[in-house]
Amino acid sequence: MAxxxxxxxxxxxxxxxxxxxxxxxxxxxxxxPRISQATRERVLNSIEELGYIYDRVAANxxxxxxxxxxxxxxxxxxxxxxxxxxxxxxxxxxxxxxxxLGTTFDNxxxxxxxxxxxVEHRVDGLILNPSSRSLEKTVKHLNNLxxxxxxxxxxxxxxxxxxxxxxxEQGAYQAVTHLVKKGHRRIAFLGGIRESxxxxxxxxxxxxxxxxxxxxxxxxxxxxxxxxxEGGEEAALALLSSSNPxxxxxxxxxxxxxxxxxxxxxxxIEVGSDMDIVGFDNIPDAEIYHPPLTTVSSFPKSIGIQxxxxxxxxxxxxxxxxxxxxxxxxxxxxxxxx
Amino acid sequence: MAxxxxxxxxxxxxxxxxxxxxxxxxxxxxxxPRISQATRERVLNSIEELGYIYDRVAANxxxxxxxxxxxxxxxxxxxxxxxxxxxxxxxxxxxxxxxxLGTTFDNxxxxxxxxxxxVEHRVDGLILNPSSRSLEKTVKHLNNLxxxxxxxxxxxxxxxxxxxxxxxEQGAYQAVTHLVKKGHRRIAFLGGIRESxxxxxxxxxxxxxxxxxxxxxxxxxxxxxxxxxEGGEEAALALLSSSNPxxxxxxxxxxxxxxxxxxxxxxxIEVGSDMDIVGFDNIPDAEIYHPPLTTVSSFPKSIGIQxxxxxxxxxxxxxxxxxxxxxxxxxxxxxxxx
DNA sequence: CTGAAAGCGCTTACAG
DNA sequence: CTGAAAGCGCTTACAG
Numbered sequence: 001m002a003x004x005x006x007x008x009x010x011x012x013x014x015x016x017x018x019x020x021x022x023x024x025x026x027x028x029x030x031x032x033p034r035i036s037q038a039t040r041e042r043v044l045n046s047i048e049e050l051g052y053i054y055d056r057v058a059a060n061x062x063x064x065x066x067x068x069x070x071x072x073x074x075x076x077x078x079x080x081x082x083x084x085x086x087x088x089x090x091x092x093x094x095x096x097x098x099x100x101l102g103t104t105f106d107n108x109x110x111x112x113x114x115x116x117x118x119v120e121h122r123v124d125g126l127i128l129n130p131s132s133r134s135l136e137k138t139v140k141h142l143n144n145l146x147x148x149x150x151x152x153x154x155x156x157x158x159x160x161x162x163x164x165x166x167x168x169e170q171g172a173y174q175a176v177t178h179l180v181k182k183g184h185r186r187i188a189f190l191g192g193i194r195e196s197x198x199x200x201x202x203x204x205x206x207x208x209x210x211x212x213x214x215x216x217x218x219x220x221x222x223x224x225x226x227x228x229x230e231g232g233e234e235a236a237l238a239l240l241s242s243s244n245p246x247x248x249x250x251x252x253x254x255x256x257x258x259x260x261x262x263x264x265x266x267x268x269i270e271v272g273s274d275m276d277i278v279g280f281d282n283i284p285d286a287e288i289y290h291p292p293l294t295t296v297s298s299f300p301k302s303i304g305i306q307x308x309x310x311x312x313x314x315x316x317x318x319x320x321x322x323x324x325x326x327x328x329x330x331x332x333x334x335x336x337x338x
Numbered sequence: 339m340a341x342x343x344x345x346x347x348x349x350x351x352x353x354x355x356x357x358x359x360x361x362x363x364x365x366x367x368x369x370x371p372r373i374s375q376a377t378r379e380r381v382l383n384s385i386e387e388l389g390y391i392y393d394r395v396a397a398n399x400x401x402x403x404x405x406x407x408x409x410x411x412x413x414x415x416x417x418x419x420x421x422x423x424x425x426x427x428x429x430x431x432x433x434x435x436x437x438x439l440g441t442t443f444d445n446x447x448x449x450x451x452x453x454x455x456x457v458e459h460r461v462d463g464l465i466l467n468p469s470s471r472s473l474e475k476t477v478k479h480l481n482n483l484x485x486x487x488x489x490x491x492x493x494x495x496x497x498x499x500x501x502x503x504x505x506x507e508q509g510a511y512q513a514v515t516h517l518v519k520k521g522h523r524r525i526a527f528l529g530g531i532r533e534s535x536x537x538x539x540x541x542x543x544x545x546x547x548x549x550x551x552x553x554x555x556x557x558x559x560x561x562x563x564x565x566x567x568e569g570g571e572e573a574a575l576a577l578l579s580s581s582n583p584x585x586x587x588x589x590x591x592x593x594x595x596x597x598x599x600x601x602x603x604x605x606x607i608e609v610g611s612d613m614d615i616v617g618f619d620n621i622p623d624a625e626i627y628h629p630p631l632t633t634v635s636s637f638p639k640s641i642g643i644q645x646x647x648x649x650x651x652x653x654x655x656x657x658x659x660x661x662x663x664x665x666x667x668x669x670x671x672x673x674x675x676x
Numbered sequence: 677c678t679g680a681a682a683g684c685g686c687t688t689a690c691a692g
Numbered sequence: 693c694t695g696a697a698a699g700c701g702c703t704t705a706c707a708g
Contacts, residue, residue, distance in 0.1 A: 128699035290628030
């Protein structure tokens with residue numbers, strides 16, 4: 001083995017090899033047009049010959065910018081989140097950033113650690129899909145952040161930051177109104193974490209639809225849970241044990257709806273005839289599920305794209321005022337409520 | 339606005355504030371035990387008071403290690419991949435690394451760019467779930483890599499690197515043998531990209547089961563496709579137009595199986611009685627699908643964990659020989675083949 | 677169009 | 693147990 005096997009070639013060595021200064025070599029690797037074609041080619045040849053690899057870490061350190069964006073999400077196994085992440089990542093890469101990914105698994109401590117790590121890595125900006133609960137320390141930290149921050153999907157009202165999400169209130173309102181038009185007068189709301197802004201938003205829409213249609217509001221058919229299939233199963237079991245079950249269920253998410261339907265079908269309750277169901281998110285599975293699920297479509301990929309765009313405009317100083325971008329949801333009627 | 343608003347406090351300023359040298363301050367932030375308790379506390383107080391943030395970029399540059407691991411996958415929207423990613427990420431974070439994520443969307447150029455970017459960012463190691471086709475340039479690049487590389491899920495035989503994956507041959511063999519035991523003698527193999535090692539592995543298992551059971555091998559019921567639900571639909575349509583259809587189908591993946599079943603159910607073909615189906619991957623949806631899907635379980639999270647462990651042992655120099663870790667799959671029988 | 681020198685914010689020998 | 697000085701590999705004014 002050669003003894004220079006593990007040593008990276010530096011720009012200075014390239015410069016020496018090409019017979020120019022490091023300044024010139026540096027300008028060449030960054031495609032600065034003020035270097036003559038002849039010199040540029042000499043340098044590029046040396047780079048090729050020596051197998052030089054640009055050291056972005058050193059460059060970033062000197063120029064005080066990292067081109068790194070931290071993206072922190074609750075759980076990539078959730079289809080809504082993975083779609084969101086794809087949108088954000090694609091757009092960020094288009095802008096020339098590299099993504100530093102963190103997953104909190106909805107854990108507040110993990111979220112705090114990830115934010116610290118990313119800030120220590122000198123990310124140029126941060127997109128945060130907050131966990132359902134955040135430490136006070138984290139709120140303080142985020143409010144003192146010197147870099148642009150965009151919150152996504154879940155709002156933290158204690159934090160002064162830009163926000164991109166969908167109109168949960170409107171989505172829930174559409175879902176419940178749709179069920180009312182089908183003749184339902186007793187509609188449960190199942191799943192989701194009661195403290196989260198995403199749950200509260202839906203609750204407001206649910207209430208508005210109840211009020212406008214003079215339905216009898218009943219806390220006992222509003223059951224929260226963790227936002228997973230298992231959570232949906234638990235909520236459904238709790239609901240079925242009640243003395244006065246509803247005729248339709250509005251679910252916090254499609255995942256919740258899947259859990260609910262799993263329980264219903266085990267109990268011999270036919271979805272779409274005995275009980276109508278509406279989900280939320282319109283994940284790809286909603287369409288291929290049996291029966292296909294009526295749901296509120298919420299364009300997670302668009303949210304990701306918007307968040308990336310907004311962050312980029314903040315970083316480049318184009319936009320300075322705080323913004324809230326709220327995307328409109330859309331009801332997709334399928335077999336669970338026809 | 340104060341004019342020091344955007345300037346980060348440096349360790350030197352901390353040291354001055356605490357009345358110690360930067361050496362001492364540096365040792366304190368890294369929890370070096372050779373600093374006395376009294377000095378340590380003075381420094382920690384100054385850090386708190388000044389709001390100092392550790393600059394990992396500068397530290398990494400000086401110490402020539404980044405604590406960054408690049409993880410490049412084909413598509414996080416795929417459940418198999420997202421589970422894999424969760425396993426890898428959790429384990430890597432446990433080891434103290436931060437993850438730099440890249441998604442290739444199975445595009446060879448994008449893969450090449452991502453690898454370059456990560457190497458320029460001086461990642462300490464790379465976990466690569468290769469796209470189905472790779473550029474020659476990429477192969478060369480990977481073989482000359484100065485940092486540890488672990489391939490996952492898909493092997494590239496032209497690359498000298500460690501590999502973690504499951505035994506696709508064995509999985510396919512189990513699936514087809516299971517169908518033979520159910521009495522099937524004509525079993526199709528649908529979906530997946532013919533050039534990929536994951537497809538070739540399954541094909542070998544399919545052939546072995548055919549040979550051992552003296553079945554009549556027929557190329558016309560082996561139809562490849564892109565590894566998506568849509569790909570499954572296309573393959574199924576192509577199969578159904580053939581003059582001599584099979585009585586059972588072994589699908590490249592659960593996603594393919596979902597596409598296939600969608601087509602079959604539209605055509606009024608009853609899955610589990612008219613036609614038996616076996617998938618591959620055992621993604622969470624396989625269980626809740628209607629009907630629940632028989633499939634080969636392939637522990638993507640474990641693959642991720644193993645890949646992270648292996649990479650870590652390479653980085654810390656514990657293991658030097660090239661390793662192949664092949665996890666055994668397991669058949670999970672459900673309603674599509676009972 | 678090109679170069680010499682300083683400096684980004686840390687860590688690392690080395691010395692005491 | 694602590695400190696002064698050099699250096700990681702770049703980019704950035706500044707000068708010519």
